[in-house]
Amino acid sequence: MRHFFIGCILATIGFFISLLLWGMDQSYIIPGAICIILIGLSMIFSGTMVSGDSMRANYATESSEDRNSRNKMIMGMTLIGSPNLILAIIIYII
Numbered sequence: 001m002r003h004f005f006i007g008c009i010l011a012t013i014g015f016f017i018s019l020l021l022w023g024m025d026q027s028y029i030i031p032g033a034i035c036i037i038l039i040g041l042s043m044i045f046s047g048t049m050v051s052g053d054s055m056r057a058n059y060a061t062e063s064s065e066d067r068n069s070r071n072k073m074i075m076g077m078t079l080i081g082s083p084n085l086i087l088a089i090i091i092y093i094i
Helices: 002-022 027-044 054-062 062-091
Strands: none
Touching: 002 062, 027 054, 027 062
């Protein structure tokens, strides 16, 4: 829940900065960029961008504690990026 709240704060700050820089027509740029960066990083850190052989090798050599901490980090980045995505889509449609 804390990560989602941080994402909401970042989305609000990004919206107001975009509003000041580019106006209402393009106020989705900074929240959209935050979303793309965070969700892209979570995809890279989760290991979904590698082949199946690399994924199996990583899974075999990784301890369960490391896997759990990596999954928590990935979920945190996704939860921070989600409000930014929602806000960017709503602003773009309006």
